[in-house]
Amino acid sequence: MEEPRVFNLDHPPIESLVQQHLAAWQARDVAAIAGTLHPEVEFIWPALHGQSRREARAVLETRLAEVQSLYLHLRRLLIDPAQRVAAVEWIGRYARSGEKDCQEILGGAVLDFDQEGLIYRWRTYLDPVRRRTLSGFDDPLPSEGWLPCPNPGPPPSPAQVQQIIQTYAQAWARHDLTQLNAAIHDEMIVQPPWDYVVGRAAIEAGARVYFANYTDTCVTPQRLILDPSQPHFGVCEQTFACTNPDTGRRGEDHDFAFFEIAQGKLRYWRTYFDTSRSAQVVEKTVGFLQSNRSHPK
Structure with a gap:
């Protein structure tokens, strides 16, 4: 029997796993994305809810086959080691085959990891109102309209x-x-x-x-x-x-x-x-x- 890949997931290992997952997306590598998932992963995406790596892979193969190029910008990453969970806020840009313009979507995702570092729950949230059509991937990123407080005071418990x-x-x-x-x-x-x-x-x-x-x-x-x-x-x-x-x-x-x-x-x-x-x-x-x-x- 193989030893678990990870015994104690703290902040750096979880961050590395998230980056690995995002890199697989950026490369549109379905096999690599599937490799980050637990065999019985629960995935909850807009209009989709599944309960296996095989099912997730089939959906990804269909959807990514339509995409010619993909760019992901990591806007924010929060990691809660006690729960073995990462919350990701991201900007995605993609172009479909044969289309000149690209689409921009804004979203968030919550990734729960098991002790071996595999994603066993993956929920994606989108902002459907702020979707944009762009001339290219190099267009300026959207503003958040917010900056962190320069004097936030003592950290809250x-x-x-x-x-x-x-x-x-x-x-x-x-x-x-x-x-x-x-x-x-x-x-x-x-x-x-x-x-x-x-x-x-x-x-x-x-x-x-x-x-x-x-x-x-x-x-x-x-x-x-x-x-x-x-x-x-x-x-x-x-x-x-x-x-x-x-x-x-x-x-x-x-x-x-x-x-x-x-x-x-x-x-x-x-x-x-x-x-x-x-x-x-x-x-x-x-x-x-x-x-x-x-x-x-």
């Missing part, structure tokens, strides 16, 4: 982070503006796929718009991914459900939220999710209602 995220989630669920204000920084930026809201006053206005237009909100943080080497940042996997009373539709989206905590408050919240599953509509966002279309490009 994991328990403090959990409390801040829970307070923020409960504020949306309870439609509680006072609780929301208690959780956020004066410089707070909220950036879901369809909006870009900066500052406490704008976020209050956005919350009022949301509270007036949606009911039965349920926000459930499911997991926090915290990197000890980057204590002011984290990723939250959560579900966000609500009902649109105008249509009667109830929707639930699964979110990848990268966040920053500065001076004990939430300062940045960037979410990726499938907007087609949400009951929310862009026409009922504060940015749309105020004709503020200043999304980062």
Whole structure:
């Protein structure tokens, strides 16, 4: 019997495994990508859910066969060694065979590793609204519209982070503006796929718009991914459900939220999710209602 490849996965080995996985993607090497996966890997991609390496490989062979060239930019990597998990925020650009222009997509991924360093759970989240057609791979990368706080204060403990995220989630669920204000920084930026809201006053206005237009909100943080080497940042996997009373539709989206905590408050919240599953509509966002279309490009 072969010995396990890795016995103790801490930060550097996980980072190396993530880079290996991304390099296989960049090379469009399906065999190499499959080699990073557990035989019974659970993969959850937009509109796809499978439970084996063989199934994942078949999907990748079909999809990558259509791609002539591919470029991946690693925007951010957080590694939580205690959970053997990596959260990746990325920009992807690809060109299909026979097409002159290329497409740009923004996304996040969560990769869970087993003790041998194989990915046994792989979930991908996209921002479908900010997809762009570009003239080439050399076009400037999109701006985030955010910079980390230069004076973030003492690093928060994991328990403090959990409390801040829970307070923020409960504020949306309870439609509680006072609780929301208690959780956020004066410089707070909220950036879901369809909006870009900066500052406490704008976020209050956005919350009022949301509270007036949606009911039965349920926000459930499911997991926090915290990197000890980057204590002011984290990723939250959560579900966000609500009902649109105008249509009667109830929707639930699964979110990848990268966040920053500065001076004990939430300062940045960037979410990726499938907007087609949400009951929310862009026409009922504060940015749309105020004709503020200043999304980062």
